[in-house]
Amino acid sequence: MVLLCLILSVISTIENQHYSAAKVLFVMELVLVAFFGVEYAVRLWSAGCRSKYMGFWGRLKFARKPISIIDH
Secondary structure, eight states, rough: HHHHHHHHHHTTSSSSGHHHHHHHHHHHHHHHHHHHHHHHHHHHHHHGGGGGGOOHEEEEHHHHHHHSSOOO
């Protein structure tokens, strides 16, 4: 999906393809933001399974780590 967004971004720079590619790209970006937002929320919720991230403060500790934001 990310690769498709990249391709559509390049296509949207072409004059005669700009309008149609821009509409599809906008919808794809909305879908990707929603998907990755839900995925991060699930990772944040499931981080409480580890003893060092239990409770609100533990999850906040998890969320503050840069590696938790990077999709691995």
